[in-house]
Amino acid sequence: MADTQNKYNDDDLASMSLGDHLEELRSRLGKSLIGLLAAFLGSLVVGRWFLAIVLSPFETAMEEVGVQMNLQAIEVAEPFLVYIKASLVLAALVSSPWLFYQAWAFVSAGLYKHERKFIHTAAPISALLFVAGVLFFLLGIAPMVFKFLALFNLGVEYAYTPQITKAVNFILVLSLVFGVAFQTPIAIVFAERMGLVTVQTLQRIRKYVFLSTFVVAAVATPPDIVSQLALAGALYVLYESSIIICRLWRKKRRESD
16 A cells, blocks of 8 residues: 555645544535435425335235234324334435435545545445345345244234334334445445455455354344344355455456556
C-alpha cells in the first residue's frame, strides 16, 4: 500500500482538519436524515402493504403446519406502533442507496483521489447487498424459522397466539441483521484495497473466521438453530466470495500495470 501511495502527491489526499471532518460528518448525517424522513413519509402511504409482506412468512409457515394465524395486540396503541415500525424499516430499505452513498462519501473525504474511485462502486453495491440480505431472510429463512418454532413440541397443550409487536420485531430485527451481514464483502474488499489486509492473510485465517461466524450468529439471532445456521452459513459464503473478488481485482490490477 505504501509503494502505491508514493506514486501520488500529498495533494491527492484530502487535507481536512478535525473541525472539517466534524462538519463533513454533520452534513452527511443531515442529508441522510432528510432522505430517510422523505422516504418515511412516503412509506406511511404503503405501510400496511409492507406490513402484510413482513408477516407473510409467518402466515405461510402457519398454513403449512396447520396452525391458525392469530396474532394478538395487548397494548392500546400497539397496532399503530407496529405500523410505524414497519413504515420506518421500509423507509430504510427505500432510502438505502442514498444512506449508503452518504456513508461512503464521508469515508472518501479522507482518501486519496485514486482510492475514491472505489466509493462510486461500493455505494450502490452496498445498497444492493443490504436489500439482498433482507430479502434473503424474508423469502428464504423466515418461513423455515417460523415452522421450526411452531412445530416445536413443548409437551403440553397451549394456544400458539404470539403478540403482534413481538412477531413483527422478530422479523424486522432479523431482516436488518441479515442486511447488515451482507455488507461483509464490501468491508473486506475495501480493507484489501486500502492495504489493511492481504489475500494471503484472509486465506490463512479461514478456520478462525469459520468459527467466528457461529459466534456472531449466536449473538445476533434469537436462540433458534435455523436462523443461527442460516446467518453463519451466509457469513462464511460471503467471506469466501470476498476472497475471490479480491483475487480477481488484484489480477486485474497486475494486468493493467
